[in-house]
Amino acid sequence: MAFTLTMPEIGETVTEGTIEHWLKQPGDKVAKYEPIVEVDTDKVTVELPSPVSGTLKEILVAEGETVEIGAQLAVIDEVAGETPADISLPASDAEKATPAAPLSSPPGSKKSRASKGTRRATPRVRHLAEELGVDLSAVTGTGPGARIVEDDVRAAASGADSPRAADEEAIPLTGIRRTIAQRMSASAFSAPTAWLAMEADVTGLVNLRKSERDAFRDRHGVDLTYLPFMAHSVSQSLLDHPFLNASWGEDQILLKKRINLGIAVATERGLLVPVIPDADKLSVSALAKAMTELGERARANKLQLKDVQGGTFTLDNTGAFGSLISQPIINLGQSAIITMEAITKQPRVVDDDAIAVRSVVALGLSFDHRVLDGHQAGDFLQDVKRRMEAFEQDTDFE
Amino acid sequence: MGEKNMVEAIRDAMSEEMQRDERIILMGEDVGAGGVFRASEGLLDEFGPDRCLDTPIAESCIVGSAIGASLNGILPIAEIQFASFSHPAFDQIISEAARMHYRSNGTWSVPLVVRAPYGAGIHGGPYHSQSIEAFYAHVPGLKVICVATPYEAKGLLKSAIRDPNPVIFLEHKKAYRLYREDMSDDDFTVPIGEAAVKREGSDMTLVTYGLMTHHSLKAAETVYAEDGLSVEVIDLRTVSPWDRKTVLGSVEKTGKALIVYEDNLTGGFGAEVAATIAQDAFNYLDGPVTRVASPDVPIAPFAGPLEDFLLPNPEKIASAIRDLAAY
Numbered sequence: 001m002a003f004t005l006t007m008p009e010i011g012e013t014v015t016e017g018t019i020e021h022w023l024k025q026p027g028d029k030v031a032k033y034e035p036i037v038e039v040d041t042d043k044v045t046v047e048l049p050s051p052v053s054g055t056l057k058e059i060l061v062a063e064g065e066t067v068e069i070g071a072q073l074a075v076i077d078e079v080a081g082e083t084p085a086d087i088s089l090p091a092s093d094a095e096k097a098t099p100a101a102p103l104s105s106p107p108g109s110k111k112s113r114a115s116k117g118t119r120r121a122t123p124r125v126r127h128l129a130e131e132l133g134v135d136l137s138a139v140t141g142t143g144p145g146a147r148i149v150e151d152d153v154r155a156a157a158s159g160a161d162s163p164r165a166a167d168e169e170a171i172p173l174t175g176i177r178r179t180i181a182q183r184m185s186a187s188a189f190s191a192p193t194a195w196l197a198m199e200a201d202v203t204g205l206v207n208l209r210k211s212e213r214d215a216f217r218d219r220h221g222v223d224l225t226y227l228p229f230m231a232h233s234v235s236q237s238l239l240d241h242p243f244l245n246a247s248w249g250e251d252q253i254l255l256k257k258r259i260n261l262g263i264a265v266a267t268e269r270g271l272l273v274p275v276i277p278d279a280d281k282l283s284v285s286a287l288a289k290a291m292t293e294l295g296e297r298a299r300a301n302k303l304q305l306k307d308v309q310g311g312t313f314t315l316d317n318t319g320a321f322g323s324l325i326s327q328p329i330i331n332l333g334q335s336a337i338i339t340m341e342a343i344t345k346q347p348r349v350v351d352d353d354a355i356a357v358r359s360v361v362a363l364g365l366s367f368d369h370r371v372l373d374g375h376q377a378g379d380f381l382q383d384v385k386r387r388m389e390a391f392e393q394d395t396d397f398e
Numbered sequence: 399m400g401e402k403n404m405v406e407a408i409r410d411a412m413s414e415e416m417q418r419d420e421r422i423i424l425m426g427e428d429v430g431a432g433g434v435f436r437a438s439e440g441l442l443d444e445f446g447p448d449r450c451l452d453t454p455i456a457e458s459c460i461v462g463s464a465i466g467a468s469l470n471g472i473l474p475i476a477e478i479q480f481a482s483f484s485h486p487a488f489d490q491i492i493s494e495a496a497r498m499h500y501r502s503n504g505t506w507s508v509p510l511v512v513r514a515p516y517g518a519g520i521h522g523g524p525y526h527s528q529s530i531e532a533f534y535a536h537v538p539g540l541k542v543i544c545v546a547t548p549y550e551a552k553g554l555l556k557s558a559i560r561d562p563n564p565v566i567f568l569e570h571k572k573a574y575r576l577y578r579e580d581m582s583d584d585d586f587t588v589p590i591g592e593a594a595v596k597r598e599g600s601d602m603t604l605v606t607y608g609l610m611t612h613h614s615l616k617a618a619e620t621v622y623a624e625d626g627l628s629v630e631v632i633d634l635r636t637v638s639p640w641d642r643k644t645v646l647g648s649v650e651k652t653g654k655a656l657i658v659y660e661d662n663l664t665g666g667f668g669a670e671v672a673a674t675i676a677q678d679a680f681n682y683l684d685g686p687v688t689r690v691a692s693p694d695v696p697i698a699p700f701a702g703p704l705e706d707f708l709l710p711n712p713e714k715i716a717s718a719i720r721d722l723a724a725y
Contacts, residue, residue, distance in 0.1 A: 124653045
């Protein structure tokens with residue numbers, strides 16, 4: 001009997017998913033609950049288990065395609081007598097996100113061609129791919145049964161001459177890379193983005209951290225960095241500047257009621273932005289613990305869908321890789337993004353025109369000029385700066 | 399010369415060759431009376447009983463004698479009245495004609511043409527409808543030709559008569575009076591071993607011969623008009639040795655191969671073409687090498703509807719084209 005696999009509910013606010021990788025091909029047997037396909041949503045990869053035992057008969061949606069919840073994905077010839085399992089994932093017990101498919105083997109690898117090519121491409125197409133230097137395991141098939149057809153190979157090699165193979169190396173795109181590219185493009189090309197920066201004198205903060213660091217580690221078991229202080233300053237400032245915590249709604253501006261602060265985390269897979277919900281209600285130390293925990297899970301690829309959804313404002317610690325000043329791209333769906341650059345010691349003019357060595361840091365703010373004007377952005381950034389400069393060696397931040 | 403149909407073209411070929419070279423003779427059942435299809439009409443009057451011989455109803459004798467004559471300086475054309483009757487001559491053709499040159503280390507050769515009407519579709523029943531090209535294409539030392547058009551029939555028969563090897567020359571009887579073609583006055587020949595691309599195309603290569611060429615061209619026209627499919631139709635004309643180069647070059651271009659033959663599917667000559675394409679054009683294939691042929695049932699039933707049901711026709715070919723195109 002034929003069973004149609006459909007895209008299940010994956011999360012409360014998830015309306016669509018991208019087929020990342022079929023773990024089974026037509027003709028393969030699959031057991032009930034055995035993972036059958038990897039689906040990408042919001043940069044988190046979810047493995048879908050097969051609801052029935054049987055043989056995968058036909059793939060209806062190719063890798064790389066995005067479909068809505070409820071869309072038909074595949075046909076399985078099921079073993080008789082079984083009750084199909086319910087594989088939907090309600091937000092409260094979302095399946096653990098799993099690592100995305102590893103980077104494909106390098107072009108020319110006979111093994112990868114033999115294992116994937118036989119069913120995914122005809123001899124003619126494989127021959128053409130070899131001629132054009134296209135790695136088939138990185139190409140999405142648009143033919144029947146997700147087969148790679150000639151046009152797919154030509155498209156993958158488009159614009160390339162044969163010297164390309166010698167001078168360039170084609171890196172196939174992972175799902176996360178694709179998502180980042182798509183969202184960054186959408187944000188950059190839809191929102192007119194303006195930017196301003198201010199410098200904060202954080203000598204007091206540097207002293208505070210130096211003196212409290214060890215005790216903090218003993219008490220909480222995590223490292224105390226400058227970022228939670230920045231997160232705190234940002235979250236508190238947002239309470240007074242609601243238009244910085246908003247988004248452009250085509251014919252209206254949507255003010256967000258909660259302050260869910262996204263923290264940019266660099267991982268091997270790519271940039272992820274896990275979210276701390278209601279960051280304004282957390283102290284510096286609570287923020288420090290939350291950020292450490294999220295950062296660890298992000299780097300270990302153990303984020304859940306709810307960790308990356310619902311952000312209203314983003315903080316990017318560009319100083320971590322030594323940036324002096326930078327212009328971030330607004331996280332799609334928000335109205336502004338702030339950076340904390342590298343803290344350095346610089347000579348500065350202080351009271352009475354004296355010169356002293358101070359720890360200074362640049363704070364950059366990119367904002368959507370459809371929602372905000374410069375003075376609103378400037379007022380907000382002033383508040384953040386003020387809060388950052390207010391930290392002293394004896395400030396209680398618990 | 400005007401327009402001639404295929405049987406007239408064959409008659410002209412024999413007449414012109416016999417005029418050109420007095421060593422050429424024709425022998426077979428009722429050839430003196432003009433032949434059951436009129437292929438030898440007037441030849442007895444023109445060349446006399448020493449060169450246009452009526453034979454007994456004994457195919458083994460017809461071919462055996464012709465072989466003997468060919469070893470002694472005569473260039474015989476042995477006519478078998480219907481290809482289905484050729485089997486008593488099988489031993490002579492295989493054991494003697496095909497091997498003579500090889501066995502005698504080139505000392506003896508058999509410059510013989512065995513010609514016969516073949517093929518189904520004329521309500522002839524099993525004794526008058528067979529395709530026999532597969533039996534002889536299998537044997538080294540023979541050439542096998544299948545014609546279904548007037549111009550090619552004349553040109554290829556002349557080439558066959560002039561060829562020093564034994565040639566089995568098969569004329570599709572349903573094509574004898576199918577249509578007329580303009581014959582040039584010149585002494586033209588058509589080369590043995592060369593296929594003809596009768597319709598150029600880019601989506602699929604269709605390889606065929608004999609009457610199936612006509613059906614295939616019709617099918618190609620239909621699928622072009624209705625589905626926008628561009629099918630390249632290749633008529634082998636010579637079944638053995640067949641024109642691998644033209645066929646493989648076409649498959650390299652199109653990526654899909656459909657082989658159409660009237661004979662029974664299993665072991666029919668199209669199977670040899672299919673195997674060669676699958677092996678030698680593997681890297682260019684975008685779909686399975688597919689055959690359209692008669693099912694493995696004696697060809698052909700006498701009842702009209704059954705014969706129609708059995709044989710490949712333009713509709714069945716068009717359907718196969720569409721299926722393969724969709725792969």
